[in-house]
Amino acid sequence: MPARSSRHATLLEVAREANASKTSVSRYFSGERERLSPALQRRIGEAARQLGYRPNQMARGLKGGRSRLLGMLVADIRNPYSVAVMHGVEQACRERGLSLLVANTDNDPAQERTHLALLTSYRVEGLVINAAGSPTHELQDLAEQGLPLVLLDRWLEELDADRVGLDNALAVDMAIDHLSAQGYRHLLFLSEPVGQASPRQQRWQRFEQRLADEPALNGERHDPPLDGEAVQQVVGDFLARANRPAALLCANGNVTLAATRALQALGIRLGEVGLLGIDELDWCGLVPPGITTLAQPTEAIGRAAVQQLQARLDDSGSTLPPRRTLFPPTLNERGSTRLTTFDKAPDNHSENAKETP
Template identity: 65%
Template sequence: MTATPHQRSTILEVAREAGASKTSVSRYFGDERERLSPGMQTRIATAAQRLGYRPNQMARSLKGGHSRLVGMLVADIRNPFTVAVMHGVEQACQAHGYSLMVCNTDNDAARESALLALLASYRVEGLIINAAGSPDQQLQTLVDQGTPLVLLDRELGRTEASVVGLDNALAIDMALDHLQAQGYRRLLYLSEPPEQASPRHVRLARFQHGCEARGLTGHAHDQSLEDTEALSQAIRHFLTEGDSGQKAVLCANGNVTLAATRILLASGARLGETGLLGIDELDWCELVAPGISTLAQPTDAIGRSAVACLMRSQDNDATPTRHRHAPTLIMRGSTRNTRP
């Protein structure tokens, strides 16, 4: 017997095909497979493959309380950092026998709240969240209900959860030390609005403090990338002041680096003579002459670390921790100062 393309095979049909009981088939696709003999397991597997049978994971979770699902809520699924970390999360979930369910909030706090409720209804066994808003109360309710929770990159003030992400203070220190060593003295820091994400607050504050401590002249521009005219004006104004050989632009993330590169090249700036350094390594950075220097985040390690935190959090006595990962400096031509 073979199921038609429009007909979903049932567990009873698999049992008949395998010459087994419905209970035995349930055990095979559940958590009691080892109770079946090797021969029985082979017959059931062969029958299920022949019929194209797939167990209903949602029905199993409602019955047994174990969905084997990890939820991941991201603020912007188009962000290269998010995509790269997601890959590490998915690989780690697979290694632990879990499936990953990803939801994108598009930086919309109302959508974030609705998706959190949706993930809870699917009975996810853990949640990794890159918050767009401040859903502390909703998240704390999940924590109180026993759902392991890890905050990715962005911290929230009143949620008891582990945090995994980049060591933002170290990243800015590495950037300033590198630019200063290359002879740059006047720096422009470009970021998206800091009020939307805690890492932006940390990076901006560290930049301002670090410039003062090193005797560097630092300016910051923190507006939405959608306001391209304001960003262009900020960069062009920076380029026209003082000696170009002492100037460098530091970008807070990959999206900002791309926008700044376009404007600098359109303005006729010679990269290297005017420094350019971005946080986040992107594929195109080595392709734009003379190559864009970056601070690469260990995205795969961050993703795997988030899942490891979830696994540890399944122990009710697990204490929330902070896991901050160091970036790697990739130096290319854009920070080789031709006029030291």
């Protein structure tokens, strides 16, 4: 039988078409299909397909049922990291029959509070929070009302909530270990202005700790505004002081781009000065000789956030302690951290020593 087109088919029409009660049809679309016989499930499913029926999730939520909606608050939707993680969140929602509402705050705490109120007005069943400011009180109120929360990437230390993100201390350790193994001894850690962003704080602090623990390494850290002149000035001043070989360690993808532009403006080739960035971006493999990165498992991070929300929803009313899920990065080694020949110490043991090709 050819499918009939009806943009406004109702639950009652599906019930009539399937020769079923409204209650049975409601159960079919509210996650209680197991209470219906296989034959009845088939009839309802076929009737809904023929009529083009789609359940109104919002209306069901307002009636006191589950809305099947999750909310996600993003600090900066233009950030490639945010987009990649959001894809993982959306994929995990789709697999679970959930829908995702996303709000972008543009790193504005006022917008953050507004969007939090907006998302909760839609009766979302849980929230993934990539915080821009410090909405601890607002989130604490929501948690006390029983709304599951997962903090993504940025922590709020006063809030007892599940957390998912990168193992920032491990990322800095891997970066320093790689640069040190390649022969770089003088390091500049570049970050966006640290402020209240916990990942930046954690990476900054771990860098300082490693320098304190390893006297053979020299290092500096700066968090200039990411405009071309400021970054170029910081990099130029560092290289004027630093003993070669020297390298730049960039705290995220935005900084990696700014540092690459600064080196180009200074006429310095990658490898002549090392460059390693936390976060893998598409263009990093395209800039000769390629930029070494530590890639975050963004899809896994997004999926883990949804998994933790789902676990909270499945254990409604439980008193499980907050969980912290940290992921390791993956090193993508490229030419930007391979010392070029002219940086290596010459062999002075032989008057006839030749330059290695």
